[in-house]
Amino acid sequence: MPNVKKTARKRGPPKRKLAEEFPPGEIFTDLLKKEWKLGPVIGKGGFGCLYLADVNSSKPVTSDAPYVIKVEPSDNGPLFTELSFYMRAAKPDLIKKWISSHKLKYLGVPKYWGSGLHQKNNKSYRFMVMDRFGKDLQKIFEERGNQFTRKTVLQLGLRILDVLEYVHEHEYVHADIKASNLLLGYKAPHQVYLVDYGLAFRYCPEGNHRDYKENPKRCHDGTLEFTSIDAHKGVAPSRRGDLEILGYCMICWLSGKLPWQDNLEDPNYVRDSKIRYTDTIKELMSECFPGKNKPDELTRYMEKVMTLAYNEKPPYEELREIFLQGLKIIGEKDDGILDMEVSENGDVPAKPALKTKRKPAAASKPATTDEDDAETDDMKDQKKRKRASPKKVATQLKLQKTSPKVKTSVRPRRVQK
Known part of the structure; x- marks a missing residue:
């Protein structure tokens, strides 16, 4: 059985310096000379810290601060890789222009607000x-x-297709789509954002797509259970790989499992299974x-993705239409409401007649000032849903009480790269 640590290698220096924790109130000045004030630490890893933050003022940073700041020793690598993506593709004006030109309510890409070096x-x-x-x-x-409804x-x-099309059109691929890298909006809990661009790869610099080349030293990059077949073979990430990863995630979210999930100690077994x-x-x-209720739309999506060539531009609109048809089949529409109720084998439970507004969660990762407009739409939808009759509410509560529990599966494990 292969040793995962030997078959997969991390990007960046083999040894990373531990992060020093700064006190609340520390002032950081970015490259444009804008000052930012740190709040408390809300996350800490082996390579850096995550702080609540706000524009510098005489007031302390409060618990409802709209920004976070990632800090790590300048010799470390992960944040440098992320910065390359954010500075090229995640500036607020770029995202705003894309949202307008593509007539979207929002785009789940975090905005870049500034960066620099602090001594x-x-x-x-x-x-x-x-x-x-x-x-x-x-x-x-x-x-x-360990299960979401088919609608959700x-x-x-x-x-996520919206996000990937944007990222791909700006010459990058994400390469590590998974539930832990998808965060709800801080003020708009029905919005979802794809974060952590530490593995982001510029697949098409200046319009020139990278060549397909297998590299045994880079096998199995990404999160093992979801990563693409190309990544298992040590091939540089591409657009089709992102879409393949998304497909595995969606199957897992709906069914609660993947066939290779019980043997993640053997990356070659996972690769061969895929x-x-x-x-x-x-x-x-x-x-x-x-069971009998198989989601045909996921079958069609995966079959289409598996036919794509390495350097082929994906048919994003065709893939969206497949998902929209899936919603139509189950009597739903793309209303922007993420219904997080548990389902059995992909079945959609009775539509909730009453749902209280979810309170914004305390942030543990990077919230967006882009959420305000869509938040209004979410609140309107929630008000409509609150007008249900008491009889429907009682029916829904009864269904929830009798809904069977799903067996807990293994939490995704990040493979060293």
């Missing part, structure tokens, strides 16, 4: 200012019994959905 005690620290967000989908997925899965797919299902997507779906 203290003869040490240099790299930092980046980003939007603040709420809870990640992995936590919600586990709270819901399809709507997540639509929103390759085996490439030409037999229906067999993969039968394995994940043993």
Whole structure:
């Protein structure tokens, strides 16, 4: 059995300096000379810290601060990689222009607000200012019994397709789509944002697509259970890989499992399993959905993605239409409401007649000032849903009490790169 640590390698220096924690009130000045004030630490890893933050003023940073700042020693690599993406593709004006030209309500890409180097005690620290967000989908997925409704899965797919098309059109791929990298809006809990661009790769610099080349030293990059077949083979990430990863995520979110999830200690087994299902997507779906109610739209989506060439531009609109048809089949529409109720084998429970407004979660990762307009739409939809009759409410409560619990599955594990 191969040793995962030997078959997969991390990007960046092999040894990373530990992050120093700065006190609340520390002032950071970005490249444009704008000053930012740190609040309390809300996240800490082996390479850096995440702080609540706000524009500098005489007031302390409060718990409802709209920004976060990532800080790490300047010799470390992950934030440098993210910065390359954010500075090229995530400036507020670029995102705003895309939203307008594509007639979207919002785009789930975090905005870049500033970055720079901070000196203290003869040490240099790299930092980046980003939007603040709420809870990640992995936590919600586990709270819901490791399963989302078919409607929610399809709507997540639509929103993530919007993000991937934008990222791809700006010459990058994400390469690590998963529930823990999808965060709800801090003020708009029905919006979802794709974060963590530490593995983002510029696949098409200056319009020249990278060549397909297998590199045994880079095998299995990404999160093992979801990563693409190309990544398993050590090939540089591409657009089709992002779409393949999204497909595995959606199948897992709806069924609660993937066939290879019980043998993640063997990355070659995971790779071979995915390759085996490439030409037999229906067999993969039968394995994940043993009941009669199989989501045909996910079958069609995966079959289409698996036919894409390495350097081929994906048919984003065609893939969106597949998800929209899936919503139509189950009597739903793309209303922007993420219904997080638990389902059984992909079945959609009775539509909730009453739903209280979800309180914004305390942020543990980067929230956006882009959420305000869409928040108004969410609140309107919620008010409409509150007009249900007491009889329907009682019926829904009864259904929730009798809904079977789903067996907990293994939490996704990040493979070293």
